[in-house]
Amino acid sequence: MSQRERITGDSATTSAFKRRFMRRLVFVLAGGMFLDGYILGIVGPVTGSLTADLGLSTLWEGLIAAAPLFGIFFGSPAGGWAADRFGRKPLFMVDMGLFVVASGLQFFVDSPELLFVVRLMMGLAIGMEYSVGWPLMSEFAPAELRGRLLGVTLIAWYTGFMVAFALGYWLAHSTTLGWRVILGTSTLLAVVLFVARFGLPESPRWLWNQGRKDEAMAVAHRYMAHAAEMSDVEHEDTEKGTFKMLFSRRYWRATLFVSMFWFCAVAPYFAIATFADSVLGQYGLGGGLAGGVGLSAVALSAVILTVLLIDKVGRRVLTVPPQWICTVLLAVIGLWAGAPPAAVLTLFLAFSFFNAMVGTLTGVYPGEVFPTEVRCVGTGFAAAVSRIGAGLGTFLLPWAMVNLGPATSMLIAAGIAFVGAALSQWLAPETKGKSLTEAAAGFSH
Template sequence: MTITSNPEPVSTSSTRPKAPVDKQRFMIRMTGVIVGGMFIDGYILGIIGTAIGAATAELQMSLLWEGLIGASALIGIFIGGPLGGWLADKFGRKPTFTLDLAMFVVCSFLQFFVDSAWQLFAVRLLMGVAIGADYSVGWPLLAEFAPARKRGKLMSFSEVAWYLGFMLAFAIGYVMTSAFSLDWRIVLGSSTVPAVILFLARLGLPESPRWLMNQGRTEEAHQVAHDYLESPAEVLDLTSESTRKGTFGMLFSRDYWRATTFISVFWFCAVTPYFAIATFAASVLSDYGLGDGFGGAIGVNGLALAGVVASLLLIERIGRRKLTIPQQWVCAAVLLIIGLWTSAPPAVILGCFLVFAFANAMCTALTGVYPGEIFPTEIRGIGTGFATAFSRVGAALGTFLLPWSMHHLGAGPSMLVAAGVCVVGALVSQALAPETMGRPLSETSAPRRGGRDTAKAAL
């Protein structure tokens, strides 16, 4: 008698759910709890712009402290990105994904009680550390569960959530401070509410099957894949995973230095001018004669949200490169116009800022897609974390230096510097950005040793 083996992995009660999982509903939940992390990141970075004035007056802060507090969360992300990525690659996505948000909840709540500049800086710095860790585990986790045919759309949705959080925080903060005259501590501490909801929603999520496979826990990996992955092709692609241990040095090896350079420089150049302009949008637009700047600031942030929505709708139709490169050239062009035509009518200046916001957001949506796709499992966390940290150097510099630059150099030269940053990003992306649309992770994260990969990446 011939005995045939069962091709399905044998499961145990400790690793298999008691009832079949609705895979589509699970994917919606997974996407929601990951993009929620991006929402609260955008929220805390947007809310500070509406509360910093009152906090500065009450705490009698110097310009140095004001700049440090404005950039504190970004500095924290710089620390938390690599740290969280290392933890996620070494100890797993699941525990890091839960603990980083727990840390955020605690620190967010502490904002209600700060009474000095250094306390506010320290609390928001730790919140940034937690958010940085969330970047480094959330995107890899989503990439490792999402089917290739809609991976880009699901991952770019995180950028929609970020801009929504940033814009909503700006509007809520403005209403809280202007209409209700609430204490700035309440304004900042309002981030605790969405953070608690998100923390509860994350409880009970499974570990990444690709991380389990990379750790040599093959049976567990197949069980999780069988239970939660929608596509049989994704389950089959697990067999391409190795048990090679990742190291930080691999990011700069012959196989992956191009991927590391591309995503780090691209992300840096995309967020640096946006953070500088959007954080201080009201004051920047006011300097150009646009009243108190609030209406224009809402327009800038609103167009940014529309830009990432446009990318979300197009990313699985036209690919990654066509949403990455042309938009950076558009940003450079409109900032160049603003910088050179200093006497332009206010309507022209506002129109240029709105075009910049839309085009910049379209390409920035890809910063939520590429990291999870171009690094292999063993360094997906640390690679995302390094790129996150590198980008936040630019974001922090833009946020910290723009007030100084506007005051000492003037609006025109400040915008010319921002245009130059966009040009650098466009050139690097033109040379190194891969096309990853519709391809399994085993292909998108494969070593690249000769310029662009083998995909058809021409525009």
């Protein structure tokens, strides 16, 4: 029996095997995003007890809150560079291994310094996951399902946040477990995901790009479901990518679009969430279980709708119009002086819905518009830029609320949303149904 026959085997068995592989890949990738949402959601219910227990100063509260952002900012581009240079498979194991170690250390935190280091390590791991997870999925997924499969990871993020917030709230108020144990609950899932990643193959597109063509085609025939996807692997370039290439004449548009599109989607969200908290408090949603879960549920419904539609109606219609709507909603909040709380609440919920639609595309476009040689480092760089947006929304805009006032702050947020909408109107490509090579080539040449 030839090597090709041993690899492919019986067609029915092969089809079933490939379906099982894709389900497994979706599970481990979605699991990584679930963890990202989980570690953010689990902190809220125990913040008061850990602050009192460790005697945190205002400075340390800020540093500990910002630690994951710092980690993602540095981990994303570094992980992306390493994944393009050494392969997707090793980085996919390293990032979850680092997360397991960092998560386990939460059980032993006894100082602000150690808590900062632990959350920084978790951020580094998540940053690496951003830079390698979506590219890996895009490189295996069939074109007609690629948007949906990438979008599922965003569903997992919101679900992880809600599950963690609800679980953390229940554990903190209904049990005698301390905050260390509650935070450390992420360790169990991290271990499961780490073990589940053993044995996953290297990306055939990366192998081809490295000149390892026989290995690439063997992996493609074993794991890819359609002949068209296997054939598309052979159209990959064999050029080695570098970080500098992201800003070259060939790739600058992809870098500009993905980075700033992601930035402009994230920054206003944090701004409006900060502003709306006091309004939601009048409805019993300004904090606690209902606020933490209910608002995320609105966003989750938008992500689910986007995932269901993305491979049917395309990317642009789910990218450009929702951004213009977000711009208008934020501008109305800023300009409508003395708006009744019910109106502001409605506007906020509408913004959360449409912003979440846009946010879903931040998990789809990076893997599609960057070619294989810079797919991971490009995604990692864009993730780092997006964390700047998150930082601005978290720290600078709340300051603006006090010093500039709600109206001016919301108009600033509307301006950021406007930049994102205009940029997407200009550059957002339509990649529905295109092979990965076609999608990247159409944007990079």
